[in-house]
Amino acid sequence: MNLIKMLGENPDELRKEYEGVIGVLKHCGLSEYEARAYLGLVVLGFGTPQRVAEVTKIPRTSAYKSLTLLEQKGFVTSSAGKPKIFHPEDPLLKGDEIAENTRDAFRKLSLVSGMLSEKGVPQLIYTIVGREKVTEKIGEMLDSSTTRFLISTPAIRDVRKIFGKKFSDAKKRGVHITIITAPSVKLPEHTVSYRVTELLATDITSDGNKALIAAPDLSACGYSDNASLVAHLDSFLQLLTAKLALNSPGQAD
Numbered sequence: 001m002n003l004i005k006m007l008g009e010n011p012d013e014l015r016k017e018y019e020g021v022i023g024v025l026k027h028c029g030l031s032e033y034e035a036r037a038y039l040g041l042v043v044l045g046f047g048t049p050q051r052v053a054e055v056t057k058i059p060r061t062s063a064y065k066s067l068t069l070l071e072q073k074g075f076v077t078s079s080a081g082k083p084k085i086f087h088p089e090d091p092l093l094k095g096d097e098i099a100e101n102t103r104d105a106f107r108k109l110s111l112v113s114g115m116l117s118e119k120g121v122p123q124l125i126y127t128i129v130g131r132e133k134v135t136e137k138i139g140e141m142l143d144s145s146t147t148r149f150l151i152s153t154p155a156i157r158d159v160r161k162i163f164g165k166k167f168s169d170a171k172k173r174g175v176h177i178t179i180i181t182a183p184s185v186k187l188p189e190h191t192v193s194y195r196v197t198e199l200l201a202t203d204i205t206s207d208g209n210k211a212l213i214a215a216p217d218l219s220a221c222g223y224s225d226n227a228s229l230v231a232h233l234d235s236f237l238q239l240l241t242a243k244l245a246l247n248s249p250g251q252a253d
Contacts, residue, residue: 021242027235028098029073033058037066038075041088048083095239102232103201103213124226134214134221135162141206142166145175150237152180153202154216160188167191178241194244205234 018039025035040056041047047055053063067086070076075094079085128134142149142163149170153159156179160167167188170177177191180199187193202214202221211230214221224230 017242017245020238021246024235024238024242027231028239030070030075031066033062033066034070034073034075037063038070038088041067041076041086042091046085046087048085050083052086091243095236095243098239099236102236124229125222125224127220127222129220131218134218137212137221137223138204138214138218139163139166141204141210141212142170144210145170145206146173147207148176148178149204149206150178150180150234150241151202151204152199152237152240153204153214154182154199155202155218156181156185156187158218159202160186164188180237180240180244194241196244203233203237205230205237208234 021039022032022035025038026032030038036056036058037052040052044051044055049064049067050060052058052067053060056063058066067076067078067084071078071086074089074097076086076088078087128137138159139162143166151159167177168190171190177188179187179191179193180196181187181193182197182199183195201216202212202218204212204214209227209230210223210225211233212221212223213233
């Protein structure tokens with residue numbers, strides 16, 4: 001039995017979610033087989049390389065190698081014995097770890113970029129101070145989006161009030177808009193939303209090539225169009241939405 005059949009009904013929808021999660025895990029630095037092995041373990045709860053190979057449809061020798069590499073990367077643990085039994089690290093905890101590492105990287109790079117700019121080296125991250133300038137930059141990102149716009153924010157009321165028409169215009173251009181925000185808050189129409197609590201900052205990616213992290217009150221932000229830096233934040237947000245989608249499907253507003 002393969003993994004999608006194990007998950008239940010609606011195989012076409014599950015296949016899309018499966019492929020989305022695999023894509024996010026690959027953005028986090030895992031190979032195709034490693035991503036499939038980790039997802040297989042999450043579904044199984046634990047398993048031997050042979051069992052993981054069976055449900056994920058990857059070669060047995062590749063399954064063992066992938067699980068060993070996943071353990072080295074901190075995604076799984078193993079118990080002694082023959083055969084080895086592997087256990088996945090909790091996806092939410094692992095996601096939080098990746099998120100914190102991403103934020104920490106942005107913070108450190110922001111400091112480094114400031115030091116380099118003093119020496120005439122172009123910045124990787126641009127610091128923008130002032131609510132008006134921050135909202136202007138968010139507006140620019142939304143206006144320039146052509147494929148997808150993903151925002152995670154505790155300030156959705158302000159965002160909706162300021163950018164309501166821009167969201168509408170973006171949807172008309174065919175931009176796929178995903179919003180992660182607090183429960184029981186009205187959202188722009190025709191967007192996909194996920195509800196979570198205790199969001200601490202505003203994180204935005206646009207088309208996978210621009211990223212912004214702002215303070216909760218939008219008083220300051222860091223912005224980058226550096227491919228490597230954007231990929232880190234984009235991977236984190238996609239991983240978050242994939243996990244939220246597994247727990248509860250996104251709602252169209």
